[in-house]
Structure formats: C-alpha cells, structure tokens
Amino acid sequence: MPDSAPRTRSFRLGVAGPVGTGKSSLIATVCQALADDLELGVITNDIFTDEDARMLKAAGVLDAERIRAVETGACPHTAIRDDVTENLLAVEDLERDFAPLDVVLVESGGDNLTATFSPALVDAQIFVLDVAGGGDVARKGGPGIGRADLLVVNKTDLAPYVGVDVAAMVDDGLAAREGRPVLALSRHDQASVGRLREWVLSMLEAHVSGRHTPVDPGPMAPHFHADPDHPDGGLTHTHAHVPGHTHR
Numbered sequence: 001m002p003d004s005a006p007r008t009r010s011f012r013l014g015v016a017g018p019v020g021t022g023k024s025s026l027i028a029t030v031c032q033a034l035a036d037d038l039e040l041g042v043i044t045n046d047i048f049t050d051e052d053a054r055m056l057k058a059a060g061v062l063d064a065e066r067i068r069a070v071e072t073g074a075c076p077h078t079a080i081r082d083d084v085t086e087n088l089l090a091v092e093d094l095e096r097d098f099a100p101l102d103v104v105l106v107e108s109g110g111d112n113l114t115a116t117f118s119p120a121l122v123d124a125q126i127f128v129l130d131v132a133g134g135g136d137v138a139r140k141g142g143p144g145i146g147r148a149d150l151l152v153v154n155k156t157d158l159a160p161y162v163g164v165d166v167a168a169m170v171d172d173g174l175a176a177r178e179g180r181p182v183l184a185l186s187r188h189d190q191a192s193v194g195r196l197r198e199w200v201l202s203m204l205e206a207h208v209s210g211r212h213t214p215v216d217p218g219p220m221a222p223h224f225h226a227d228p229d230h231p232d233g234g235l236t237h238t239h240a241h242v243p244g245h246t247h248r
C-alpha cells in the first residue's frame with residue numbers, strides 16, 4: 001500500500017456474528033485474497049481456547065506469527081465492547097512486532113445477534129450471518145445487522161440445501177440497513193470473494209485518507225446470562241452502561 005509517512009497504526013477491522021456463521025473462514029478468505037498485496041495480522045477471540053487461531057495457522061493463510069489468540073475467559077462481547085484492553089494490547093503488540101501492518105483483522109468469539117465491537121477497538125466492522133441460520137435472520141435486526149459497516153450473508157452455496165432465497169435475505173438486510181452495504185458471500189464463489197476483497201481495499205483507502213469515521217453500531221440489547229449462584233438462575237442486563245460492569 002503506497003504511503004509516504006512512517007506508520008505503525010493499522011486499519012483495524014472487526015469480524016463479529018453468531019457462532020459458526022463463518023467468521024474464521026471469512027478471515028482466512030480475506031488473508032488469502034490480500035496477503036500478496038498487504039501486510040496483514042489477525043487477532044482471534046475464544047472463550048476458553050485458541051481454537052480459531054490454530055485453525056487459521058493450520059490453514060497457512062499467513063505466517064503463523066501474525067496470528068494471535070486472546071482467550072477472553074468470559075462472554076465474547078465483554079472483550080470486544082465493554083473492556084477492550086486485552087484486545088487492544090494484542091493489536092498494538094502485533095502492530096509493533098510487524099510494523100507497518102496495513103490491516104489487523106479482529107475476530108470476535110461467536111456470540112448472539114446483538115454483539116458488536118467498540119469503536120475504541122476497531123475502525124470498521126463486518127457482521128456475519130449465514131444462510132444455514134435461517135432466511136429470516138436478516139429481518140431480526142439489532143446493532144450488527146443494522147449498523148455494522150458491512151453485513152455479510154455467508155455460505156450462499158448452501159442456500160439450495162437449506163431452502164433459503166439469498167436475494168430475499170440480502171433485500172431484508174438492505175431494508176434493515178438504510179443503504180449500508182450487504183454482501184452475499186461463499187468462499188466457493190470467487191466473484192463474491194473478489195467483491196469482499198474490493199470492499200476491504202476501499203475501506204482501507206478511506207481509513208488511510210481520513211475519509212472513514214468509525215461508527216458505534218450501538219449497545220447490545222438486554223440479554224440473559226445463566227448464573228447458578230444467582231437466586232433466579234441468572235441475570236438479565238444491558239450494556240448501555242459501562243462503569244463497574246462485570247460478567248461471569
């Protein structure tokens with residue numbers, strides 16, 4: 001990427017979405033599509049393991065040293081939204097060790113429909129749904145579906161097998177997003193991979209030229225955490241407040 005000034009700060013791109021929608025695979029696809037053109041790094045988040053980082057290293061999409069895992073030890077959205085310290089340090093370490101990096105991709109642990117990144121951690125974010133999760137999911141709304149920088153409807157190659165109309169799902173996404181982009185993607189469809197590549201490059205260009213302003217998609221909706229020590233078996237809460245907030 002042409003650049004005249006010395007630079008250590010990368011374009012930080014978050015990838016969030018429900019469990020199993022293909023976040024790690026999308027990151028692998030982006031790395032494969034751009035590793036010859038850009039300097040890349042990856043941070044993965046898992047609750048108890050470094051499974052996603054190991055999968056990406058095994059896939060050989062980047063030098064293994066450029067893929068690092070954060071073990072959140074708590075609900076994934078805590079580490080990408082409420083207290084991003086661990087992730088921010090991991091991103092900054094990567095940026096220092098491989099300076100200058102063009103893009104650091106940060107994968108959220110799989111979470112529910114309402115988990116989004118804090119703009120304190122990433123400059124832009126992709127929210128990933130897949131057709132196998134149901135054709136109606138894009139209609140369900142929430143901050144990621146409505147206001148992430150890009151909504152991906154993933155695994156379109158599976159649509160005929162799960163009875164989902166991809167075009168209708170994309171239209172639902174567009175209707176929920178007031179003009180923000182929606183991309184139908186399959187890692188087996190090179191044209192769609194090309195569109196994802198172009199989107200990442202255009203966002204990087206907008207970031208480097210100062211034309212992109214990170215936007216907070218908004219807080220999570222109220223949700224329930226199971227807790228055997230709680231008299232009601234758990235706690236329903238929101239993330240609209242931050243100070244003093246903890247998760248088990």
Ligand SMILES: Nc1nc2c(ncn2[C@@H]2O[C@H](COP(=O)(O)OP(=O)(O)OP(=O)(O)O)[C@@H](O)[C@H]2O)c(=O)[nH]1
Nearest residue numbers: 018019020021022023024025110155158186187188
């Ligand atoms: N058919 C098809 N399968 C895909 C595609 N992308 C991912 N998968 C499969 O979907 C499954 C889940 O993919 P992952 O990339 O691990 O999903 P994830 O969102 O990172 O999963 P968690 O980190 O557990 O939330 C794997 O079996 C992938 O091989 C795709 O484009 N088409």
